[in-house]
Amino acid sequence: MSNKFTGRCECGALTYEFSNAPEFIANCYCKDCQRSSGGVMASYFSVAQDDFKLLSGKPRSYPYVADSGNTLERNFCPDCGARVFTDKLSGFPGQVFVMLGSLDDPESVKPPLMEIFTARRISWTAALDVPQYPARPDADPQSTVGRMPGGCG
Structure with a gap:
């Protein structure tokens, strides 16, 4: 039996779960x-x-077109306003991108594998010891590592 990963918004009105450990974290x-x-x-x-x-609550979504030209919807709690996940990414059908801080136990997943759009990093923030990409990295079509969601950039 697999573990369940759980998370929520700040006020707890939106709750979610998933079973498979995430492989792409950025x-x-x-x-x-x-x-x-x-x-x-x-x-x-x-x-x-x-x-x-989604176990409880009904998110409020904000659909838009990113700089990349891809469409997506960011989903927030209508009560506390916390952003919880992004879905309906035209560039990544079948994927949901979840905010790491919304996990009940963020330590239960591995740390970020890369940092992207580092050219826009605020000068006083420190880089992690992971691959750094000043913009959107080139993608290996056979791998999800290195593929960026359509909402970035």
Whole structure:
């Protein structure tokens, strides 16, 4: 039997779970992620859409077209306003990108594998000891590592 990973928004109105440990985890410094997270970067991971289950609440979504030209929807709690996940990414069908800080136990997943759009990193933030990409890295079509969600950049 697999472990269940669980998470929620700040107030607990939106809760979710998934079973498979995420393989793609990144810190993104693009302006879209800075603005939508309210921080210097966003930390997120990818989960297969059919593994991601919303257990409670109904998110409010914000659909838009990213600088990349891809469409997506960022999903927030309508009560506390916390951003929890992004879905309906035209560049990554079948994937949900979940905010790392929304996990009940963020230590239960491995640390970020890369940092992207580091050219937009705020000068006083330190780099992790992982691959650094000043923009969107080139993707190996056979791998999800190195493939960026459509909402970045």
